[in-house]
Amino acid sequence: MSVESQTLFQLLDTNLMLKQPKGTWKWHSPLSAPFKVLGFPWLEQDRVYRRLPLPPNHALPEAVDKLADCTAGGQIRFKTDAQRVAIRVKLRGSASMDHMPATGQIGFDAYVGEPGQERYIGTSRMKPGEQQYESLLFEGDRPDRLRTVTLNFPLYQSVTEVMVGLPPEAALEANDFPSSRGRLVFYGTSITQGGCASRPGLAYPQQIGRRLQREVINLGFSGSGKGEEEVARVIRLIPHVDCFIVDYEANCSTELYGRTLEPFLRLYREEQRLVPILVVSRIPYAKEQVNSISRQDRMERKRIATELVRKLNEAGDDRVFFCDGDRLLGERYDECTVDGVHPNDLGFTRMAESLIPVISQILERCSSSIWR
Structure with missing residues (x-):
C-alpha cells in the first residue's frame, strides 16, 4: 500500500x-x-x-x-x-x-x-x-x-x-499485585506465544492471567518448543508456580511427541514435586474437515497424552491432569483461526474461556503449593 x-x-x-x-x-x-x-x-x-x-x-x-x-x-x-x-x-x-x-x-x-x-x-x-x-x-x-x-x-x-x-x-x-498467588507457567507453541492475536492482551495466556489474577510466564516458542530436556531443566527453576500448563504437541511429529512428553514431565517433577501440571492437546485445524489423516494424527497424539497422564496418576502423582484441546474452540472452530491453524481473537477468547474453569478447579484442588 x-x-x-x-x-x-x-x-x-x-x-x-x-x-x-x-x-x-x-x-x-x-x-x-x-x-x-x-x-x-x-x-x-x-x-x-x-x-x-x-x-x-x-x-x-x-x-x-x-x-x-x-x-x-x-x-x-x-x-x-x-x-x-x-x-x-x-x-x-x-x-x-x-x-x-x-x-x-x-x-x-x-x-x-x-x-x-x-x-x-x-x-x-x-x-x-x-x-x-x-x-x-x-x-x-x-x-x-x-x-x-x-x-x-x-x-x-x-x-x-x-x-x-x-x-x-x-x-x-506501586501496584499491589496479589502476592499470595503464584504464577501460571505456559509452555508450548506459536499459539501459546500469541500468534496471531491482534494485540498482546488477547493471547489466551494473558486472558487467563487476568481472570485468575495471576502473573503469567509465557514460554510459547513458535515452532520450536519440542519438549527438549535442556528446556525442562531451565523451566523447572522458575519459583512460585501455581500451575504448569504444557501445550507443545503441535510443534512435534507424533513420534517425537510420544518420545519426549514423559521425560519432559518427569524432569520438571524432579524439582517441582507439588506443582500441578496440566497437559493440553492441540486444537483442531481447519484442514481436518477435508483431511482425515490430519485428524487421525491428532487423535493419536491425544491418546499418547491421555495414557501418560493416566499412567502417572496410577503411579501416585495425582497432580497431573489432561485437557482435551478438541473442545477449546467449541462449534465452528473453523471460524476461530487466521490461517486454519493460529487463532484469531475469537479463537483465543474461546480458548481462554474453556481453560479458565479447568485451571480454576486444579488450583482449588491443589491449593497447598510448596512455595507458600
Whole structure:
C-alpha cells in the first residue's frame, strides 16, 4: 500500500490515524520503582526483557534461545492519576509476519482496573517497518483517585528499551499485585506465544492471567518448543508456580511427541514435586474437515497424552491432569483461526474461556503449593 493510499484512508477516517504523544511528558523506566514488571522470571538477575535466563544454566536449542527474546507475557504495572499515558519503544526488529497485525507483533496494549477487573483501554500504533516508535496509549478525564494501569509487552519481537510517558504532574505509586498467588507457567507453541492475536492482551495466556489474577510466564516458542530436556531443566527453576500448563504437541511429529512428553514431565517433577501440571492437546485445524489423516494424527497424539497422564496418576502423582484441546474452540472452530491453524481473537477468547474453569478447579484442588 502506498503512502498516498495510507494518507487517503486516514483522511477519510480519523480513527485510522496514528496518535503521537503531544504536549509535555515525563518519561519513566519501568525497571525503576514504583513500577512492577511481570512475566520475566530472570529480570532481576539479567536486567533484560527476556523469558529465559541469559546465559541459561543449560545450553538451549538455538531457536528457543532466540525466541526467548520475544517478550510475550511481559507486563508493566503501576498506579497513577494520569489522564494520559504514552509509550516509547525500541525493538530489535520490525513487524514482519504477513498474517498477524503489527499491533500484536510489536505493539503494547493497555488495561485499567484492579486485578481481576482490568478493562482494555488502548493499543500502541506504529508506522510499517518501524523498529522504534512513540505512541499515545490513551487519554481522557483525570480520575478522582489513582487507578491501576497494566501494559502488555509485544508478542513477537524483542524489546530492548521501553519508557512509560506520563504528564509531569501525575502521581505515581506501586501496584499491589496479589502476592499470595503464584504464577501460571505456559509452555508450548506459536499459539501459546500469541500468534496471531491482534494485540498482546488477547493471547489466551494473558486472558487467563487476568481472570485468575495471576502473573503469567509465557514460554510459547513458535515452532520450536519440542519438549527438549535442556528446556525442562531451565523451566523447572522458575519459583512460585501455581500451575504448569504444557501445550507443545503441535510443534512435534507424533513420534517425537510420544518420545519426549514423559521425560519432559518427569524432569520438571524432579524439582517441582507439588506443582500441578496440566497437559493440553492441540486444537483442531481447519484442514481436518477435508483431511482425515490430519485428524487421525491428532487423535493419536491425544491418546499418547491421555495414557501418560493416566499412567502417572496410577503411579501416585495425582497432580497431573489432561485437557482435551478438541473442545477449546467449541462449534465452528473453523471460524476461530487466521490461517486454519493460529487463532484469531475469537479463537483465543474461546480458548481462554474453556481453560479458565479447568485451571480454576486444579488450583482449588491443589491449593497447598510448596512455595507458600
